[in-house]
Amino acid sequence: MPVRTNDIFDDVVAKFSKDSNAFVAKFMEGQSTGSLPIAMGPALRDFPGRWREKFLNCDADNAHKAQMPLIVEIGCHSGHTLCDMAEAHPEALFVGVDITFKRVVQTAERARDRGLKNVFVVLANAGGLKDLFAAKEVSGFVTFFPDPWKKIRHAHNRLYSAKFCSTLWDQLGTGGFIWLKTDHLPYFTEACLFVDHSGFHETSTLPVIGEADFSSFFLRRFDLQGLPWYSRKWSKIES
Numbered sequence: 001m002p003v004r005t006n007d008i009f010d011d012v013v014a015k016f017s018k019d020s021n022a023f024v025a026k027f028m029e030g031q032s033t034g035s036l037p038i039a040m041g042p043a044l045r046d047f048p049g050r051w052r053e054k055f056l057n058c059d060a061d062n063a064h065k066a067q068m069p070l071i072v073e074i075g076c077h078s079g080h081t082l083c084d085m086a087e088a089h090p091e092a093l094f095v096g097v098d099i100t101f102k103r104v105v106q107t108a109e110r111a112r113d114r115g116l117k118n119v120f121v122v123l124a125n126a127g128g129l130k131d132l133f134a135a136k137e138v139s140g141f142v143t144f145f146p147d148p149w150k151k152i153r154h155a156h157n158r159l160y161s162a163k164f165c166s167t168l169w170d171q172l173g174t175g176g177f178i179w180l181k182t183d184h185l186p187y188f189t190e191a192c193l194f195v196d197h198s199g200f201h202e203t204s205t206l207p208v209i210g211e212a213d214f215s216s217f218f219l220r221r222f223d224l225q226g227l228p229w230y231s232r233k234w235s236k237i238e239s
């Protein structure tokens, strides 16, 4: 069940009955009891600017957390990539964002089952990303295989736009990064232009991640089908 509103603080859960879908019920319970590292809607109001403090399961104290890189995966699906990155990098904090209850719950359960304390998951439409983080709060944005909206008449729904890239620029600290993968060449070409024109510089190595690669659910699916996909990384270098 996807969240369509771009209002990050909208009380989406209030619009659903917990009987409508097993994942809505799991989400509600996970958020209210704190048994899963998840949040949505009004609960997110005091997160921007204080994200690192919200990793309550993380053993580090707030002074230490304040120094830890904060990496955000947009469209985290069921959490394969997010959890792989978080496991490989306990020195960083990872936020997954997805638009469906099912994906957010699955990601949080995966993180819990793998004993990862540096993962938090948000139910939100990334179209409203500008309200989710404070200026320069984020160290990196990862977007693997965002919905390509292949039909021209649907292309306005694509996440990567000039406005979206300007939000990424504002929310990234100096040296912050964007990592994009997609199988859809027209979208890749268009998104690269938006990112380039926003002032980012292409790079081959990323803070925290270095030159390591990470797979994803969709990447494996495309590889199995022998289909090509494209990857690019950028850095925010301020003069």
Ligand SMILES: C[S@@+](CC[C@H](N)C(=O)[O-])C[C@H]1O[C@@H](n2cnc3c(N)ncnc32)[C@H](O)[C@@H]1O
Binding pocket: 074, 075, 076, 077, 078, 097, 098, 099, 100, 103, 124, 125, 126, 127, 143, 144, 145, 146, 147, 159, 216, 217, 218, 219
């Ligand atoms: C094609 S899947 C890719 C999933 C994963 N990144 C991977 O590579 O396997 C796109 C994911 O983005 C999520 N998504 C789509 N639109 C979104 C939006 N506007 N905001 C947040 N997540 C979104 C979908 O629910 C889905 O999990």
